[in-house]
Amino acid sequence: MTGEAARLCVTNAKGGTGKTTVAINVAGALNERGRDVLFVDIDPQGNATEGLGMAEAYDSNPPTLFDALTNPTKRSAVNDLIVEHDEMDVLPANIDLLHAEHELTIADLMDKLSGDHPEAVRALESQAINTKRKHISPGYAMGALDAALSALETDYDYIIVDSPPFYGKLTDASIYATQNVLIPALTEATSERAIELLIEQVAALEDHANITVDTVGIVANRVEQTKEDDMMIDWFNAVFDGHPVWEVRKRVALQRAFSAGKSIFDYHQPVDMEAVFLEIAAECDRKFGYTELTQ
Numbered sequence: 001m002t003g004e005a006a007r008l009c010v011t012n013a014k015g016g017t018g019k020t021t022v023a024i025n026v027a028g029a030l031n032e033r034g035r036d037v038l039f040v041d042i043d044p045q046g047n048a049t050e051g052l053g054m055a056e057a058y059d060s061n062p063p064t065l066f067d068a069l070t071n072p073t074k075r076s077a078v079n080d081l082i083v084e085h086d087e088m089d090v091l092p093a094n095i096d097l098l099h100a101e102h103e104l105t106i107a108d109l110m111d112k113l114s115g116d117h118p119e120a121v122r123a124l125e126s127q128a129i130n131t132k133r134k135h136i137s138p139g140y141a142m143g144a145l146d147a148a149l150s151a152l153e154t155d156y157d158y159i160i161v162d163s164p165p166f167y168g169k170l171t172d173a174s175i176y177a178t179q180n181v182l183i184p185a186l187t188e189a190t191s192e193r194a195i196e197l198l199i200e201q202v203a204a205l206e207d208h209a210n211i212t213v214d215t216v217g218i219v220a221n222r223v224e225q226t227k228e229d230d231m232m233i234d235w236f237n238a239v240f241d242g243h244p245v246w247e248v249r250k251r252v253a254l255q256r257a258f259s260a261g262k263s264i265f266d267y268h269q270p271v272d273m274e275a276v277f278l279e280i281a282a283e284c285d286r287k288f289g290y291t292e293l294t295q
């Protein structure tokens with residue numbers, strides 16, 4: 001049982017906004033503050049998994065995270081999948097996650113049709129890899145990650161989920177499981193639509209699942225010093241009034257640390273963005289009630 005682990009999803013359906021970079025460095029910063037972190041890579045592309053040096057796990061055979069998510073009899077597989085990294089534990093993505101959107105969509109349809117259309121449900125079951133009629137209940141697909149995380153036998157202070165760059169079942173399941181979002185966004189005009197859609201997606205999920213999703217903050221990422229950067233930061237502050245808007249500058253060192261398989265805190269050169277990530281980690285500790293530094 002993870003019991004009280006604080007759960008946080010780093011999300012934005014736009015690709016390349018810095019989800020993976022922010023998730024790894026927030027995890028690194030929390031580790032600096034003495035917290036035990038589980039990093040969950042639920043992006044089928046497995047960028048974090050490969051970046052953190054776990055390419056083998058990405059290509060490994062079942063049962064994988066896909067099975068833990070889509071087969072209720074395989075939830076506890078999560079415990080055997082965890083790989084240790086110097087700064088955190090990692091629940092790696094796997095190539096099989098490429099089937100997850102399809103599988104969870106079938107599960108949702110089976111749920112919707114389960115009352116009046118037994119034939120259709122049977123037909124859907126025959127198209128599924130893991131999903132069985134007998135496992136389906138309302139909210140089954142949305143609850144997939146929550147159920148898998150609930151099967152963890154190790155205690156963590158934090159579970160950080162790096163989500164995929166698209167709207168869909170995996171992202172819904174990530175937001176549902178964590179109910180806390182940290183949103184990395186580029187300081188360019190294209191971010192406006194991405195953020196508006198994210199706000200709509202979260203509102204729809206809150207309504208549908210009867211939950212409240214908290215915004216931990218926005219990470220304005222790859223910030224330079226142009227007028228557009230300033231305008232976008234003003235826009236983030238206006239849209240997320242009352243929530244922190246952090247600024248991470250464009251730094252090649254962030255890419256280099258990622259390529260070296262670590263956060264900037266474990267990188268051999270100091271990087272001047274450490275303070276920002278430590279601030280985000282400190283805000284998380286405040287928000288989730290971790291007060292004592294335990295390092």
Ligand SMILES: Nc1ncnc2c1ncn2[C@@H]1O[C@H](COP(=O)(O)OP(=O)(O)O)[C@@H](O)[C@H]1O
Pocket residue numbers: 014015016017018019020021022047165221222223248249250251252254255258
């Ligand atoms: N602040 C930054 N400065 C420089 N490069 C960055 C920064 N943040 C992210 N990147 C780079 O941008 C690319 C996309 O970032 P990534 O974290 O993979 O985004 P996402 O996970 O949202 O798709 C990566 O090559 C990453 O190294």
Ligand SMILES: [Mg+2]
Pocket residue numbers: 019020021043047048162163
């Ligand atoms: Mg990513």
